[in-house]
Amino acid sequence: MSYDLHLLPKRSGVDLLTAARARLEREGEELNPGPPVPEEEARKARLAEALMQLSPQLSAFELTANVRQANPPEPLASEVR
Numbered sequence: 001m002s003y004d005l006h007l008l009p010k011r012s013g014v015d016l017l018t019a020a021r022a023r024l025e026r027e028g029e030e031l032n033p034g035p036p037v038p039e040e041e042a043r044k045a046r047l048a049e050a051l052m053q054l055s056p057q058l059s060a061f062e063l064t065a066n067v068r069q070a071n072p073p074e075p076l077a078s079e080v081r
Contacts, residue, residue, distance in 0.1 A: 007047065 008019055052058045 006020055006023070008016055008023070010016065011019075048060050052060065
């Protein structure tokens with residue numbers, strides 16, 4: 001089992017639920033929208049390391065493009081003919 005974590009910086013006057021929904025809608029189903037940004041990748045690595053330090057049962061893994069292809073989503077009932 002795995003989970004996706006969507007972390008957003010807390011900003012004054014910004015509703016986090018609204019911001020999260022907007023980001024998910026904007027990014028859609030794309031695994032990694034756009035090219036990697038070194039500062040963001042470094043921050044994600046620091047967060048992952050901190051989480052693993054707090055909970056040793058957690059582990060990081062390399063996500064490849066083949067993951068989505070190996071496990072395609074089931075078609076929606078409206079898509080089945």
